Amino acid sequence: MIFKSRFPDIEIPKIGVYQYITSNPSGIDDEKLIFVDAITNKKLPFGEFKRDTKRFAAGLIHKVGFKRGDVLAIFSLNHLDYSTVVFGAIAAGGKVTPINPSYKVNEFTHQLKDSDASVIIVNPLLLSIAIEGAAAANFPKTKIFLFGEEEINGIQPFWSFISDQEIIPVEFTPEEAKSTTAYLCYSSGTTGKNKGVETTHTNIVSNLAQLSAFEKGFTNQTSLIGFLPFFHMYGLIFLIHLVILKGASCVILPKFELELFCRVIQDYKVNLATVVPPVVLLLVKNPIAKKYDLSSLQLAISAAAPLSKELSNDFTKIHKIPIKQAYGLTETSPITHLAMTDNIVDGSIGILLPNVECKIVSVDGQELGYNEPGEFYVRGPNGYLNNKVATDMCIDKDGWFHTGDIGFADPQVAPAELESVLIIHPLIDDAAVVGVYSNDGVTEYPAAFVVLKTNIIQSDQIKEEIKEFVSQRVADHKRLRGGVYFIDQIPKSPSGKILRRLLRDRVKHMYISKL
Incomplete structure (x- = not known):
C-alpha cells in the first residue's frame, strides 16, 4: 500500500x-x-x-x-x-x-x-x-x-x-x-x-x-x-x-x-x-x-x-x-x-x-x-x-x-474532511475534530466537538447517532473512535481559524480505550 x-x-x-x-x-x-x-x-x-x-x-x-x-x-x-x-x-x-x-x-x-x-x-x-x-x-x-x-x-x-x-x-x-x-x-x-x-x-x-x-x-x-x-x-x-x-x-x-x-x-x-x-x-x-x-x-x-x-x-x-x-x-x-x-x-x-x-x-x-x-x-x-x-x-x-x-503507518485523517461531514448532520450547528491519544491503540483517534442546534437536548443517544452518521460516510479508520463531545461554542481565532489546541487540552488527560 x-x-x-x-x-x-x-x-x-x-x-x-x-x-x-x-x-x-x-x-x-x-x-x-x-x-x-x-x-x-x-x-x-x-x-x-x-x-x-x-x-x-x-x-x-x-x-x-x-x-x-x-x-x-x-x-x-x-x-x-x-x-x-x-x-x-x-x-x-x-x-x-x-x-x-x-x-x-x-x-x-x-x-x-x-x-x-x-x-x-x-x-x-x-x-x-x-x-x-x-x-x-x-x-x-x-x-x-x-x-x-x-x-x-x-x-x-x-x-x-x-x-x-x-x-x-x-x-x-x-x-x-x-x-x-x-x-x-x-x-x-x-x-x-x-x-x-x-x-x-x-x-x-x-x-x-x-x-x-x-x-x-x-x-x-x-x-x-x-x-x-x-x-x-x-x-x-x-x-x-x-x-x-x-x-x-x-x-x-x-x-x-x-x-x-x-x-x-x-x-x-x-x-x-x-x-x-x-x-x-x-x-x-x-x-x-x-x-x-x-x-x-x-x-x-x-x-x-x-x-x-x-x-x-x-x-x-x-x-x-x-x-x-x-x-x-x-x-x-x-x-x-x-x-x-x-x-x-x-x-x-x-x-x-x-x-x-x-x-x-x-x-x-x-x-x-x-x-x-x-x-x-x-x-x-x-x-x-x-x-x-x-x-x-x-x-x-x-x-x-x-x-x-x-x-508503521497511522491512518492519516484530515480534520477538515470529518468536519465537512459533521456540519451536514441535521442536529449540528458547528463542529471541530482533533486527535485523542489512545493507550490501547498506541495512536490517535479522531474526536469530534459539536455544537448542537438551538433547543436540541444533549444526550448519549445523540452522540451515538452522530458516530453512526459519520461511520456511514467515511472509511473505517476515520470513524470517531476518540468520541463525541458537546460544547457550547467552537473556540476560534479572530480570523475564524479553529483553535484546536484548546480542544486538545480539554481531553489531554483522557485515555480512550477501544470503542
Missing part, C-alpha cells in the same frame, strides 16, 4: 539552488539582516550576501582556477561567512562538500579524497588537521584558505582572492538541475566508512519548496538560532537555505552551549528554534534554562533523533512553547515528514510533505497496510558517491529509498 501526503502536490521550480534561494519571494530589501554572529555581533545583510557570493565565485574561477563541476570542501564550525562560501561555490557552478568539524585527520583525509575536492576553506581552529590531512591526500597547500581575515603559517584567508567584479551565477536547464550535484554531504549509511550522498539542485529546491508549502509560519519575520552544525543537512537546509529563501534571519553560534543558547534567544528575541532531543532535555532539566527569558520563542522543531511524547509534553508545559518533530535523512534531502504541533506521540514522524510517498514493507518484501510494522520506504522529487553497491542496496529500481527505519 502506497501512502501519499494529505497535502496536494506542488509545482517544483526547475532551476538551480542559487537562483531559487535568491529569488526573494518575500520581497525583502537588500538591507534586511540575514545572518548575525552571536559572538561578535557582526551582521550580513541580504544585499551584501548576494554581492559577496558573486565576488567569491569570480575569485574562485579567475584566481584559484576553480572550474564548473569542481568540488569545494568546507571544514569549519558554524561561521558568519559559511553561507558566502557555500553559495559562492554554487554560483561558480561547483559542488560543496561540508566536512564534520569533529573529524580527526584520517576521517578528514577520507572525505577529501573521496569527494575529489580541489579547494578547502577551513576554520583557523582546525587548520592543523586540515594541513596534515591534505598532505596525506597529496592535496596542494596552495589550495587551502582560511575563514577570517588573518594569514596563519602562510595560509591566506579566502578574502584574499575575492574579486572586485561580480560574476553572473551559473544557471541550469531543468534537466541539468535534476542531474547536477550541488552537495556531497557524508552519511554513515548502514555500514562501513561514511559515504558521500549526491544531492542535486532539484533535490534541494524540491525540499525547500515542500517545506515552504507546509510550514506557513516560516516567514521574513522569523528569527532563528543557528547552533545546529551547518555541515549537517538538517542545519544546512533550515539555517542557511530556508533562511535566505524566506528572507528570515539567523543568529549564528559556532557550536552549542546551553547558557549561550538561552542568552541569545533572550537578547535577540529569537522566535523559532531548530533543536535536537538532547537540547530539549537540557531545556527541561537543566536549571540554567530557567535563568533566561525564552518567551519570544513561538515554535521549536526537533529532528535528528526520536523525540518522546513525555519530553515533548514536559517542554511545552514548562516553557509554554509548541514543538514539532521532523523526520528525514541526508539521503532524502533531508525532510520527508513533519509532526504537527501538540500532536507528537512516542516515535511519531508526522505527516508526509507534499509530493512525498511512503510505504511500509515487511521482511519478506510484502507491502503492508495501516498499523502493520515494517521498514519505511520513501520516494519523492528528492546515491552514494563512488559506491554503486551501497546505492543499489538503498534505492531500488522503482526509486524507493529504503530508510532502514522500522515503524
Whole structure:
C-alpha cells in the first residue's frame, strides 16, 4: 500500500539552488539582516550576501582556477561567512562538500579524497588537521584558505582572492538541475566508512519548496538560532537555505552551549528554534534554562533523533512553547515528514510533505497496510558517491529509498474532511475534530466537538447517532473512535481559524480505550 501526503502536490521550480534561494519571494530589501554572529555581533545583510557570493565565485574561477563541476570542501564550525562560501561555490557552478568539524585527520583525509575536492576553506581552529590531512591526500597547500581575515603559517584567508567584479551565477536547464550535484554531504549509511550522498539542485529546491508549502509560519519575520552544525543537512537546509529563501534571519553560534543558547534567544528575541532531543532535555532539566527569558520563542522543531511524547509534553508545559518533530535523512534531502504541533506521540514522524510517498514493507518484501510494522520506504522529487553497491542496496529500481527505519503507518485523517461531514448532520450547528491519544491503540483517534442546534437536548443517544452518521460516510479508520463531545461554542481565532489546541487540552488527560 502506497501512502501519499494529505497535502496536494506542488509545482517544483526547475532551476538551480542559487537562483531559487535568491529569488526573494518575500520581497525583502537588500538591507534586511540575514545572518548575525552571536559572538561578535557582526551582521550580513541580504544585499551584501548576494554581492559577496558573486565576488567569491569570480575569485574562485579567475584566481584559484576553480572550474564548473569542481568540488569545494568546507571544514569549519558554524561561521558568519559559511553561507558566502557555500553559495559562492554554487554560483561558480561547483559542488560543496561540508566536512564534520569533529573529524580527526584520517576521517578528514577520507572525505577529501573521496569527494575529489580541489579547494578547502577551513576554520583557523582546525587548520592543523586540515594541513596534515591534505598532505596525506597529496592535496596542494596552495589550495587551502582560511575563514577570517588573518594569514596563519602562510595560509591566506579566502578574502584574499575575492574579486572586485561580480560574476553572473551559473544557471541550469531543468534537466541539468535534476542531474547536477550541488552537495556531497557524508552519511554513515548502514555500514562501513561514511559515504558521500549526491544531492542535486532539484533535490534541494524540491525540499525547500515542500517545506515552504507546509510550514506557513516560516516567514521574513522569523528569527532563528543557528547552533545546529551547518555541515549537517538538517542545519544546512533550515539555517542557511530556508533562511535566505524566506528572507528570515539567523543568529549564528559556532557550536552549542546551553547558557549561550538561552542568552541569545533572550537578547535577540529569537522566535523559532531548530533543536535536537538532547537540547530539549537540557531545556527541561537543566536549571540554567530557567535563568533566561525564552518567551519570544513561538515554535521549536526537533529532528535528528526520536523525540518522546513525555519530553515533548514536559517542554511545552514548562516553557509554554509548541514543538514539532521532523523526520528525514541526508539521503532524502533531508525532510520527508513533519509532526504537527501538540500532536507528537512516542516515535511519531508526522505527516508526509507534499509530493512525498511512503510505504511500509515487511521482511519478506510484502507491502503492508495501516498499523502493520515494517521498514519505511520513501520516494519523492528528492546515491552514494563512488559506491554503486551501497546505492543499489538503498534505492531500488522503482526509486524507493529504503530508510532502514522500522515503524508503521497511522491512518492519516484530515480534520477538515470529518468536519465537512459533521456540519451536514441535521442536529449540528458547528463542529471541530482533533486527535485523542489512545493507550490501547498506541495512536490517535479522531474526536469530534459539536455544537448542537438551538433547543436540541444533549444526550448519549445523540452522540451515538452522530458516530453512526459519520461511520456511514467515511472509511473505517476515520470513524470517531476518540468520541463525541458537546460544547457550547467552537473556540476560534479572530480570523475564524479553529483553535484546536484548546480542544486538545480539554481531553489531554483522557485515555480512550477501544470503542
